[in-house]
Amino acid sequence: MTEFPEGAPCWVDAMFTDVEGAKSFYADVLGWTFGDASGEYGNYTQAYKDGKAVAAVVPPMPGADAPSQWCLYLASSNAAATAEKIKDAGGELLMEPMQVGAFGTMAIAKEPSGAVFGVWQPGEHKGFERMGEAGSYAWAEVFSRDVAKADAFLPKVFPYGEQQMDAGDDPEMAGMDFKVFSLGGKENPVLGRMNMGTDFPPEIPSYVQVYFGVDDCDEAVAKTKKHGGKLHFGPMDSPFGRFAAVADPQGAAFAVIDMSKTTGEMPKFD
Structure with a gap:
């Protein structure tokens, strides 16, 4: 393994x-x-x-x-x-x-x-036996209330390289503060970091958003709602896939992403 x-x-x-x-x-x-x-x-x-x-x-x-x-x-x-x-x-x-x-x-x-x-x-348990596919872990992002603290902390604990996203002229990305941490070079990103802006209710603290892969984002959202879960954001198309942020009926937040449905050009990173 x-x-x-x-x-x-x-x-x-x-x-x-x-x-x-x-x-x-x-x-x-x-x-x-x-x-x-x-x-x-x-x-x-x-x-x-x-x-x-x-x-x-x-x-x-x-x-x-x-x-x-x-x-x-x-x-x-x-x-x-x-x-x-x-x-x-x-x-x-x-x-x-x-x-x-x-x-x-x-x-x-x-x-x-x-x-x-x-x-x-x-030890005997190494971790994920499957990832990056439907039904498994796909990605994670630290949503932070104080990105300066998070950005200073993470590379001190783990051997991360870091790249800041260039929002460019895309109006949908205006004001977005997003960074990627990588291991062994920028071609191997492992963790994202997003600044929590005014869109987030003030009572929500910094947290880690886990993304799970799905075959159909909209279907996953519909099933979430059917079971009594909630839709927090999306579904939204992106260069990384069609995704949505949801919570299960017991309040555990996560995101679902269909990585086969990509839209638009990949953002640039410094």
Whole structure:
């Protein structure tokens, strides 16, 4: 199985009060099937697309009152060392590095502008077995309330290169502050960063938006609504695909993207 380079998105999971409800929702919207719950690890349950591991769902820990949300994990060869870098760069550790049996070691952190993310040092569990296709992880972006803090933090913790998008003369991109972080050269982008403007209600903090690939964006939105989920934005055409930002019935936000339907020229980056 592929080893993920340092700082690469390698896994996603989410906590749900109603795990069975979440399984029904994502089975219909993303075509997932689910393995057996692992009682030894809090009933952690892996999701699969065509037999390949793509994500996981888990009930909250006893006494936890956190909202349902997707957590993106970034790969680390040494979670303890990464945790120290996070603290040194002004981030906050919400969960110190913790070994999860033979599967690997995890940590949960918050970057200085407030977005929460995970760190994963692989053991037996390497991460995504399928990505960049329908029913699997496609992309992620840090939506930040303070991009200066996020931009300073991320390259101190992970070996990222960075490129700023040139909005050019496109009126739809006027005022858009978007950056891409890459590994091993600009031809390998792994994470986006978007400035949260006035379009975002002030009560929404910085967060990480996870994109899942779908065969048909509009159909995925329709299924989301059918199950009681919400449409936050879109569907919208872009050079990267037709996408929409949604939330499942338990409030976990994510985005769906049909990468086969691209429109317009790719933006330029400095």
